[in-house]
Amino acid sequence: MFSKVETVGRDLLWKLTEDYKNDSRDVKLDLILGVYKDQNGNTPVMSSVKKAELDLVNNQMSKVYRPLTGNSEFNKEIKKLVLGTNSHYLHQSVAVQTVGGTGALRMLADMIYWSRPNATVWVSKPGYVNHEPIMRAAGLNVKYYPWIENNNQLDLGAFTDAIGSAKKRDIILIQGCCHNPTGIDPTQYQWDEISELFTSLKVIPLIDIAYQGLGNGIDEDAKGLRTLVDALDVCLISTSCSKNMSMYCDRVGAAIITSKDNSQLNNISSMMEQIARRAYSMPPEHGAAVALSLMQEPRHWLEELNEIRNRILHIRSLINLEFEKKPLLNNFMSIKNHNGMFSMLPISQENTQRLKIEQGVYCTNEGRINISGLTNSDVTIFVNALENILLSSEH
Numbered sequence: 001m002f003s004k005v006e007t008v009g010r011d012l013l014w015k016l017t018e019d020y021k022n023d024s025r026d027v028k029l030d031l032i033l034g035v036y037k038d039q040n041g042n043t044p045v046m047s048s049v050k051k052a053e054l055d056l057v058n059n060q061m062s063k064v065y066r067p068l069t070g071n072s073e074f075n076k077e078i079k080k081l082v083l084g085t086n087s088h089y090l091h092q093s094v095a096v097q098t099v100g101g102t103g104a105l106r107m108l109a110d111m112i113y114w115s116r117p118n119a120t121v122w123v124s125k126p127g128y129v130n131h132e133p134i135m136r137a138a139g140l141n142v143k144y145y146p147w148i149e150n151n152n153q154l155d156l157g158a159f160t161d162a163i164g165s166a167k168k169r170d171i172i173l174i175q176g177c178c179h180n181p182t183g184i185d186p187t188q189y190q191w192d193e194i195s196e197l198f199t200s201l202k203v204i205p206l207i208d209i210a211y212q213g214l215g216n217g218i219d220e221d222a223k224g225l226r227t228l229v230d231a232l233d234v235c236l237i238s239t240s241c242s243k244n245m246s247m248y249c250d251r252v253g254a255a256i257i258t259s260k261d262n263s264q265l266n267n268i269s270s271m272m273e274q275i276a277r278r279a280y281s282m283p284p285e286h287g288a289a290v291a292l293s294l295m296q297e298p299r300h301w302l303e304e305l306n307e308i309r310n311r312i313l314h315i316r317s318l319i320n321l322e323f324e325k326k327p328l329l330n331n332f333m334s335i336k337n338h339n340g341m342f343s344m345l346p347i348s349q350e351n352t353q354r355l356k357i358e359q360g361v362y363c364t365n366e367g368r369i370n371i372s373g374l375t376n377s378d379v380t381i382f383v384n385a386l387e388n389i390l391l392s393s394e395h
């Protein structure tokens, strides 16, 4: 039955990780995957999560099936986290618990296809590697807009030029914060411009906010998203608890749709239920119940999230201090303006290969680095490795 199917190559990131593991050098750096690492290079379970898990195990009375839309209390709380505790869109929106942020993206893609099978979704280039495959797998057309820097900020002109040719009701998939892979986020002024542009073009935003809290804070990171929600009639939102609760393998996320026309909410809800029913019926309860208790009593969790954010900021500032000392690396210094775990090194693919082969520094082929993959003492090793590569490619 499957003999005629073309073999699909191994996932590139996992292949790189394997290369890293098989590298026998004593000094090597793993900056590949999008997973937070602490000062010891580990990704521990947060202690707030551990505590909530123990409470859950001790108090759970039944594992009977849950609703198709998942844990309804979780859905209420995740809306508050994303839209704001006092947002009046809490009553003009629907949320469904999903299998991670990926599940949310697929749920929304299926809803778009169901409503308009010929719809086009615009994704950023460079962008999150899974956006395009998820949209295409749902049957949607994909176009691209650039996400690049000009004077250490998002090049809004290049973005606007591309999006200017979008048609009414095209979907623009935009990341809410901590852009993967570039770390370039719009300023508030730019978010205002983007929301005016979207409003005038009558396009629909699909906002992926997978890293809320890892940039500047829970509410700060959602400012751009909330600007769009205020301005536009309908917003599609995908969110994830993988990163900000370090619950990667528990697969907790949510798809949220805001609509200023309340009469659409029932329809949206029933579409979501039917999509869930035919894909997996109901999402897993464990992670959502844990995330719910973190959101209901957030103090301990937010302290731990602050630690994560501060470590990332600290490593960024150390990198920048090292860059300042090296004239050859001066044009790398926009790294300090980036948000979240990622930045992209402005070097050629050939040089990312050389970083790996000659210096033992592993980043993705496009040059994305995970800042948290560096410990304090790794920073000089990393910066020296970059300098070595650039020095030798100058000759």
Ligand SMILES: Cc1ncc(COP(=O)(O)O)c(C=O)c1O
Residues within 6 Å of the ligand: 034, 099, 100, 101, 102, 103, 128, 175, 180, 208, 210, 240, 241, 242, 248, 252, 253
């Ligand atoms: C931008 C972006 N969106 C969505 C996801 C998917 O998140 P999850 O692991 O919760 O499925 C990721 C994961 O790396 C991501 O970087």
